[in-house]
Amino acid sequence: MTDMAMLDGGQQRTAAADRADPDSSPDGDGAVIQVRDLRMRYGGADVLKGVSFTARRGEVLTLLGPNGAGKSTTIEILEGFRMRSGGQVTVLGTDPAHGDERWRARLGVVLQSWRDHGRWKVEELLAYLARFYGPYSSPRRRRPRPVPELLETVGLTQYAGNRVNTLSGGQRRRLDVAIGIVGNPEVLFLDEPTAGFDPEARRDFHDIVHGLADEDTTVILTTHDLDEAEKLADRILIMAGGRIVAEGSADQLAAQVPADAEVKWTRDGRRFVHSTSDATGFLRGLLEEHGDRIADLEVRRASLEDAYMTLVHRHESGSAEEAALEFAEEIR
Numbered sequence: 001m002t003d004m005a006m007l008d009g010g011q012q013r014t015a016a017a018d019r020a021d022p023d024s025s026p027d028g029d030g031a032v033i034q035v036r037d038l039r040m041r042y043g044g045a046d047v048l049k050g051v052s053f054t055a056r057r058g059e060v061l062t063l064l065g066p067n068g069a070g071k072s073t074t075i076e077i078l079e080g081f082r083m084r085s086g087g088q089v090t091v092l093g094t095d096p097a098h099g100d101e102r103w104r105a106r107l108g109v110v111l112q113s114w115r116d117h118g119r120w121k122v123e124e125l126l127a128y129l130a131r132f133y134g135p136y137s138s139p140r141r142r143r144p145r146p147v148p149e150l151l152e153t154v155g156l157t158q159y160a161g162n163r164v165n166t167l168s169g170g171q172r173r174r175l176d177v178a179i180g181i182v183g184n185p186e187v188l189f190l191d192e193p194t195a196g197f198d199p200e201a202r203r204d205f206h207d208i209v210h211g212l213a214d215e216d217t218t219v220i221l222t223t224h225d226l227d228e229a230e231k232l233a234d235r236i237l238i239m240a241g242g243r244i245v246a247e248g249s250a251d252q253l254a255a256q257v258p259a260d261a262e263v264k265w266t267r268d269g270r271r272f273v274h275s276t277s278d279a280t281g282f283l284r285g286l287l288e289e290h291g292d293r294i295a296d297l298e299v300r301r302a303s304l305e306d307a308y309m310t311l312v313h314r315h316e317s318g319s320a321e322e323a324a325l326e327f328a329e330e331i332r
């Protein structure tokens with residue numbers, strides 16, 4: 001379903017929508033999203049095998065995992081675009097399988113690049129979409145965002161009058177993001193949002209996500225960019241084989257894997273590199289032996305990339321179930 005199809009129903013809203021406050025509280029403990037034992041089966045294949053997690057208001061959660069891990073399927077179920085095979089899911093207190101237009105108006109979705117309406121001008125398209133959100137505005141959450149502000153936020157002001165089909169790939173992706181946030185969502189879903197972004201656009205996008213989180217928007221995003229996950233996420237969920245095999249901040253994840261630190265230095269103009277499980281002891285010995293002759297010293301500890309690679313390799317060598325069980329033990 002496209003955003004447009006999703007929004008067309010919203011046009012039929014009655015005055016009742018204007019009267020009610022669409023911003024009800026999240027679930028009692030502050031959880032905006034609750035997922036318990038989520039399962040998905042396509043034909044005979046189980047692609048989600050019991051996924052559980054929660055997301056709080058204003059939290060940025062990143063789903064990481066190799067191709068086919070089940071990230072998009074999870075997100076699409078939360079968005080209400082896909083019916084699950086089992087488990088319990090609530091988003092803003094509603095089961096996505098039964099979400100109505102009011103509920104949808106509180107979500108923002110950035111799917112694959114916006115391909116329809118190529119002949120529309122950027123600001124016309126945004127203004128058109130914006131008006132569907134008006135009936136769902138509330139004192140706590142104004143809807144929609146004003147289009148000029150939106151254009152400024154995503155860096156498209158100078159392209160406001162351009163037709164959508166003349167935008168570059170990265171500019172279109174910026175437009176996708178603008179479409180995702182035009183309704184000032186409480187929960188924003190982003191499926192690989194920065195694919196095709198240049199470094200500056202990527203940094204602008206990171207600023208947008210931080211700004212949204214500051215406004216108490218919960219952001220769930222998938223990415224294959226570990227650096228991006230590290231920069232953006234309050235919490236990272238690593239998925240493999242239809243399960244969450246690890247969860248935590250980038251630092252917490254890095255601490256979970258046994259990985260050596262890498263020590264680099266120069267001595268008498270020569271460059272050296274050494275891997276060690278005891279960086280402190282190694283450095284003590286190095287300085288005792290060579291003292292002032294050591295220069296350009298760098299110590300690189302295990303990173304998110306190390307943690308990710310270790311978990312993915314475990315999965316590829318068939319021990320994802322073990323990793324998931326270990327993880328389940330840890331959080332018990």
Ligand SMILES: Nc1ncnc2c1ncn2[C@@H]1O[C@H](COP(=O)(O)OP(=O)(O)OP(=O)(O)O)[C@@H](O)[C@H]1O
Pocket residue numbers: 042047065066067068069070071072073074
């Ligand atoms: N409509 C479908 N019918 C059958 N199988 C599907 C369908 N959609 C997805 N799958 C399968 O479900 C599994 C999970 O797919 P999903 O798209 O959720 O993975 P992903 O983690 O998002 O991958 P990627 O990183 O490649 O986007 C894959 O094995 C995929 O082939």
